Ligand SMILES: Nc1ncnc2c1ncn2[C@@H]1O[C@H](COP(=O)(O)OP(=O)(O)OP(=O)(O)O)[C@@H](O)[C@H]1O
């Protein structure tokens with residue numbers, strides 16, 4: 001009993017220390033984001049790599065999500081004779097929730113782990129230390145540029161996922177009835193309002209920030225040894241995914257308060 | 262004579278494990294000191310404490326007359342630019358070419374330099390390590406010895422007053438080790454640097470150290486002396502290094 005208690009307090013301890021360290025790291029990175037020097041070349045390079053790595057995956061996943069969601073929701077709506085609501089319903093769920101969360105989770109899997117592994121390898125081979133001791137500020141060059149890149153790109157990827165998801169939905173609708181693109185669009189966008197789009201976009205910005213940050217944090221704090229690179233990459237995915245759901249939970253509460261659904 | 266590094270009663274433990282137990286030493290300007298010692302006695306930890314990659318628990322470290330343990334952020338970065346550090350594997354940035362590796366520290370610390378000046382500095386640094394041909398190679402294409410030389414060139418490009426070499430010849434064949442050792446000596450003569458050379462390689466220690474050799478054991482300096490004195494020592498622990 002006592003041993004279990006001490007085990008629990010022990011792991012709680014490590015949890016809170018980790019949270020504290022992540023917060024401290026966040027503060028330092030944010031400071032670097034505003035203090036320069038600004039590395040636009042590195043930013044473009046990172047942004048390009050992020051897009052390059054994730055676009056096909058997001059396209060396929062988004063399309064299938066929109067398609068499947070529509071096909072599954074349709075029978076229920078048909079029972080009530082309300083199939084004309086389908087485009088609007090799908091649009092709201094894609095834009096509010098599915099687009100951002102699916103994109104963020106895919107990026108956690110691809111980008112967070114990639115950053116974690118890359119910085120982990122740089123740590124293990126002492127490249128980060130070498131930057132540190134030559135006064136070249138690796139937190140600025142390596143970390144801030146990556147975090148900025150994910151923060152800017154994930155919202156764009158979310159828009160892309162939303163668009164592809166709606167395309168999937170359009171295809172699904174047209175499997176059963178023929179509906180013009182215009183009608184589909186007007187039905188979809190009629191039920192959308194700013195209170196759907198704005199919170200989702202803000203949420204996506206936070207997703208992007210933490211996807212970069214968690215990957216960088218895990219990589220930057222890799223232990224010695226080659227196997228720790230794998231551990232860092234792995235725990236970057238797990239932690240980033242968890243943080244995404246926590247942000248999602250907070251976001252729904254906050255927009256509840258602001259828009260009063 | 263002026264000392265560029267003064268270390269007094271330096272201590273460092275990792276958790277329960279005492280690694281550095283009361284280390285004191287001085288490095289006079291323009292001299293090379295070699296530190297020998299078995300694996301795991303804390304030689305790398307000592308070097309890392311000097312540049313604050315590892316925070317010491319207690320003691321004093323003065324670098325170029327400044328208390329390095331008392332400075333923060335910008336001032337620490339200023340100090341670090343004067344101290345070169347050659348990592349064991351070279352620590353080249355593997356996403357950059359050799360040229361970009363060398364440009365990186367200048368670009369990040371001396372923004373006023375124009376392209377032509379930077380190119381000249383890169384060329385000079387590569388020339389002093391004898392690897393001008395490698396300028397457009399990626400680190401992955403270089404051999405271990407070449408990596409170390411490029412690492413040294415990247416250190417030299419900031420014109421440090423002090424260079425810390427962590428095992429510059431480990432893992433190299435005897436011929437290449439000899440070349441690197443000669444190179445360290447040439448660098449010291451050309452740039453008038455002061456250096457600490459951490460090594461297992463007795464030949465490297467003999468070639469490079471213009472001052473004394475120090476032998477570290479169990480987190481402390483055990484003896485010091487010239488190469489001749491130590492190699493003729495009756496102490497088994499000492500002489501075993503020289504056979
Ligand atoms: N960051 C760290 N955290 C915990 N322990 C460490 C850390 N760095 C070094 N140590 C421990 O300190 C001791 C000394 O390590 P150090 O790397 O200084 O040895 P060394 O004398 O350089 O050996 P070698 O010749 O093999 O490089 C080792 O036992 C190592 O496990």
Ligand SMILES: [Mg+2]
Pocket residue numbers: 304305306427428
């Ligand atoms: Mg070592």
